[in-house]
Amino acid sequence: MEKFPSCIFLLLLTLTTHNLIIPSLSLKCNPAEKEALLKIKKELGSPTKLSSWNPTTDCCSHKWEGVLCDSQTYRVNKLDLFDLNLPKHVQIPPSIFTNLPFINFLSIDNIPNLVGTIPPSISKLTKLEVLIISGTSISGEIPNSLSQIKTLTSILLTDNKLTGTIPATLSSLPDVFSIYFNGNQLTGTIPESYGSLPKSFMCFGLAENRLTGKIPASLANLNLVLVNLSGNALEGDASVLFGSKKRTVELSLDKNMLSFDIGKVGLPKNLTLLNLSKNKIYGALPKGLTKLKVLSDFNVSYNNLCGEIPIGGKLQNFNESSYAHNKCLCGSPLRHCKT
Ligand SMILES: *[C@@H]1O[C@H](CO)[C@@H](O)[C@H](O)[C@H]1NC(C)=O
Ligand SMILES: *[C@@H]1O[C@H](CO)[C@@H](O)[C@H](O)[C@H]1NC(C)=O
Ligand SMILES: *[C@@H]1O[C@H](CO)[C@@H](O)[C@H](O)[C@H]1NC(C)=O
Ligand SMILES: *[C@@H]1O[C@H](CO)[C@@H](O)[C@H](O)[C@H]1NC(C)=O
Ligand SMILES: *[C@@H]1O[C@H](CO)[C@@H](O)[C@H](O)[C@H]1NC(C)=O
Numbered sequence: 153m154e155k156f157p158s159c160i161f162l163l164l165l166t167l168t169t170h171n172l173i174i175p176s177l178s179l180k181c182n183p184a185e186k187e188a189l190l191k192i193k194k195e196l197g198s199p200t201k202l203s204s205w206n207p208t209t210d211c212c213s214h215k216w217e218g219v220l221c222d223s224q225t226y227r228v229n230k231l232d233l234f235d236l237n238l239p240k241h242v243q244i245p246p247s248i249f250t251n252l253p254f255i256n257f258l259s260i261d262n263i264p265n266l267v268g269t270i271p272p273s274i275s276k277l278t279k280l281e282v283l284i285i286s287g288t289s290i291s292g293e294i295p296n297s298l299s300q301i302k303t304l305t306s307i308l309l310t311d312n313k314l315t316g317t318i319p320a321t322l323s324s325l326p327d328v329f330s331i332y333f334n335g336n337q338l339t340g341t342i343p344e345s346y347g348s349l350p351k352s353f354m355c356f357g358l359a360e361n362r363l364t365g366k367i368p369a370s371l372a373n374l375n376l377v378l379v380n381l382s383g384n385a386l387e388g389d390a391s392v393l394f395g396s397k398k399r400t401v402e403l404s405l406d407k408n409m410l411s412f413d414i415g416k417v418g419l420p421k422n423l424t425l426l427n428l429s430k431n432k433i434y435g436a437l438p439k440g441l442t443k444l445k446v447l448s449d450f451n452v453s454y455n456n457l458c459g460e461i462p463i464g465g466k467l468q469n470f471n472e473s474s475y476a477h478n479k480c481l482c483g484s485p486l487r488h489c490k491t
Contacts, residue, residue, distance in 0.1 A: 180210065180212050180221070180226035181210045181211035181212045181213075181221070181226065182226060182227055182228070184251065185211065185227065185228045185251065185252060186207075186211045187251075188247045188251035188252055189205060189211055189216070189219065189228070189247075189252075190205065190207060191245065191247050191251075192245040192247050192248060193205045195242060195245040195247070196236065196238055196242060196245060197238050197239040197240060197242060199236045199237060199238055199239070200237075201217060201235065201236050201237070202217060202218075202236070204216055204217045205217070205219070211228065212226050212228075218230075218231060218232035218233055218234070219231060219232075220232075220257075222254065225254070227253075227254035228252050228254060228255060229254050229255055229256050229257065229279075230255065230256065230257040230258075231248065231252065231255055231257070231258050231259070232257070232259045232261075233259065233260050233261070233263065234259065234260075234261040234262055234263070235261070235262045235263075236262075236263045236266075237265075238263060238264075238265035238266065239265075240265065241265050241266075241267045241289070242265065242266065242267065242268075243266070243267060243268030243269075244260065244266060244268060244270070244271070244290070246271065246273070249271060249273045249274050249276050249277060250273060250276060252277075253276065253277065253278070253279070254279055255277055255279065255280060256279045256280060256281045256282070256303070257280075257281060257282045258277065258280060258282070258283055258284070259282070259284035259286075260284065260285045260286070260288060261284055261285075261286045261287055262286065262287040262288075263287065263288050264287065264288065264289060265289065266288040266289060266290055267288075267289045267290065267291070268290060268291070268292075269290065269291060269292030269293070270285065270290060270292065270294065270295050270309075270314075271295070272295045272296075272297040273297075274295060274297060274298065274301075275295070275297035275298065275300040275301055277301060278301060278303070279303055280301050280303060280304060281303050281304060281305045281306070282304075282305060282306045282308075283298075283304065283306070283307050283308070283309075284306075284308045284309075285308070285309050285312060286308060286309070286310045286311050286312070287310075287311045287312070288311075288312050289312070289313055290312045290313060290314065291312070291313040291314060291315060292314065292315065292316070293314070293315065293316035293317075293319075294309060294314055294316065294318070294319050294333070294338075295319070296319045296321050298319065298321075298322060299319065299321035299322050299324050299325060301325075302325065302326055302327075303327070304325050304327070304328060305327050305328060305329040305330070305352075306328075306329055306330045306331075307322070307328070307330070307331050307332070308330065308332045309332070309333050309336070310332050310333065310334045310335050310336075310357070311334065311335035311336075312335070312336055313336065313337060314333070314336035314337065314338060315336070315337045315338065315339070316338065316339065316340075317338065317339060317340035317341075318333065318338060318340065318342065318343055318358070318363075319343075320343035320344070320345045320346075321345075322346075322349075323343065323345035323346050323347075323348050323349050325349075325350070326350055327350065327352050328349060328350060328352060328353050329352050329353065329354055329355065330353075330354060330355035330356070330357075331353075331355070331356055331357070332355065332356075332357035332358075333357065333358050333361065334357045334358065334359040334360055334361075334380065335359070335360045335361075336360075336361050337361065337362055338358070338361040338362060338363060339361075339362045339363065339364070340363065340364070340365075341363065341364060341365035341366070341368075342358065342363060342365075342367060342368055342371070342381075342386075343368070344368040344370050345370075346368065346370070346371060346374070347368060347369075347370020347371050347372070347373045347374065348370070348373065349374060351375070353374060353376070354375075354376055354377040354378065355376070355377060355378040356374075356376050356378070356379050356380070356381075357378070357379075357380040357381075358380070358381050358384065359380040359381060359382045359383050359384070359404065360382070360383040360384075361383070361384055362384065362385065363381075363384040363385065363386055364384070364385045364386065364387070365386065365387065365388075366386070366387060366388035366389065367381075367386060367388065367389065367390050367392060367393065367410075368392075369389075369392055371392050371393065372392035372395075375397075375398050375399055375400075376393070376398070376399075376400055377399055377400060377401050377402075378400075378401060378402045379393060379400060379402065379403045379404065379405075380402070380404040381404065381405050381408065382404040382405060382406040382407050382408070382427065383406070383407045383408075384407070384408050385408060385409055386405075386408040386409065386410055387408070387409040387410060387411065388410065388411060388412070389410075389411075389412040390405055390410045390412055391412050391413075391416060391417045393405070394417035394418050394419065394420070395417075395418045395420065396418035396419055396420065396421070396440075397418070397420075398418075398420040399420065399422060400420040400422070400423060401420075401422050401423065401424050401425070402423075402424060402425040403420075403423065403425065403426050403427070404425065404427045405427065405428050405431065406427040406428060406429040406430050406431070406451065407429070407430045407431075408430070408431050409431060409432055410428075410431040410432065410433060411431070411432040411433065411434065412433060412434075412435075413433075413434060413435035414428070414433050414434070414435045414436070414437060414438065414452070414455075414457065415435035415436045415437070415438050416435065416438075417438065418440075419438065419440045419441060419443070419444060421443075421444065421445075422446060423444050423446070423447055424446050424447060424448050424449065425447075425448065425449040425450075426447065426449070426450050426451075426452075427449065427450075427451045428451065428452045428455060429451040429452065429453045429454050429455075430453070430454040430455075431454070431455050432455065432456055433452070433455040433456065433457065434455070434456040434457065434458070434479070435457065435458070435459075436457065436458055436459030436460070437452065437457060437459070437461055437462055437467075437481070438462070439462045441462055441465065441467055442462050442463070442464035442465030442466075442467055443465060444465060444466065445465070445466075447465070447466045448466070450466070450467070450470050450474050451470075451473075451474045452474065452475060452478070452481075453473060453474060453475060453476045453477050453478070454476075454477040454478075455477075455478050455479075456478065456479040457478040457479060457480075457481045458478070458479050458480040458481060459480070459481065459482070459489075460482055460483040460489045461475060461481060461482070461483040461484060461485075461486065463483070463484065468484050468485060470485065471485055472485050472486060
């Protein structure tokens with residue numbers, strides 16, 4: 153069975169390819185950038201993982217953990233800080249934003265002792281394409297200034313302590329591919345403006361936050377591959393996320409307060425995962441579900457569905473737990489319908 157690789161997986165593939173470029177052996181590290189990196193190391197409390205950041209070696213030699221330079225200009229273009237066990241709580245070293253202006257890839261991943269906020273000065277990274285801040289204790293709002301970085305393709309700010317609302321201005325990013333804010337404490341609604349995100353936009357994750365209100369009707373314009381809005385307090389109609397012409401592979405809307413007629417939605421042919429569990433969805437399951445050839449994860453439990461479960465396709469491959477706790481859903485794998 154074919155499964156579309158997750159957006160993060162795609163990103164890692166890109167990074168690995170870059171890593172394979174043969175390193176230059178000459179000492180070319182830009183002195184100001186080397187100084188900035190050493191300052192960053194010091195501000196992070198010199199964690200053992202960064203012991204390879206040695207002032208006597210070249211920062212572009214590929215020996216410096218998580219540091220990559222452009223093969224022509226020798227300016228630092230990738231900084232990948234991960235699994236750092238910091239001796240104490242520290243903020244993101246400001247030098248990252250002010251003294252490494254050629255970075256196109258910045259990843260700060262699994263650094264629990266990292267605190268403070270994402271400063272608006274992040275917009276000084278005018279060449280940034282991929283921004284990952286994940287698994288930290290960073291709090292405060294997602295800066296609006298991100299929308300000034302026109303090169304951004306992927307913004308993954310997952311499993312932090314971010315609060316406030318989702319910046320509406322990100323809809324103006326011309327080449328954005330994925331936006332993931334899963335696992336924070338974001339409030340407010342999904343911005344109406346996101347309906348005008350560009351055609352390149354494919355992966356959208358806002359799961360496990362505190363989002364409320366309706367899904368904007370404007371999102372009908374999007375053609376997403378991966379959608380994960382699970383674990384919020386979204387209400388009303390989610391049918392704009394469906395459609396028989398869409399390229400959607402995974403759609404997770406579980407654990408919300410969504411309420412709409414499931415019988416009236418169009419079904420993307422390539423759906424592998426559909427999770428609608430724990431909402432207030434009503435109506436009868438559409439027959440079209442039996443035509444989904446690659447459906448492998450399906451859950452409509454804990455809703456207000458009624459009527460007979462259509463027979464065929466993959467639908468009887470799922471057990472009772474995928475259908476249980478509805479208003480009057482019946483038929484295999486649940487009990488027979490009364491005639
Ligand atoms: C959706 O996001 C949540 C929170 O990050 C995660 O636990 C869950 O596995 C995701 N669902 C899918 C289908 O990827
Ligand atoms: C569905 O998947 C197939 C095979 O990966 C692909 O060729 C096709 O374009 C996809 N259809 C849509 C609507 O995305
Ligand atoms: C669907 O959502 C429910 C409720 O959040 C969760 O328990 C279940 O593991 C999910 N199933 C799949 C296949 O994602
Ligand atoms: C139902 O299927 C799920 C997923 O395949 C499995 O984890 C679970 O144990 C099954 N439950 C029952 C009651 O058979
Ligand atoms: C479906 O969701 C329910 C409720 O969250 C969960 O108990 C059940 O295990 C899930 N079943 C599958 C197959 O995901």
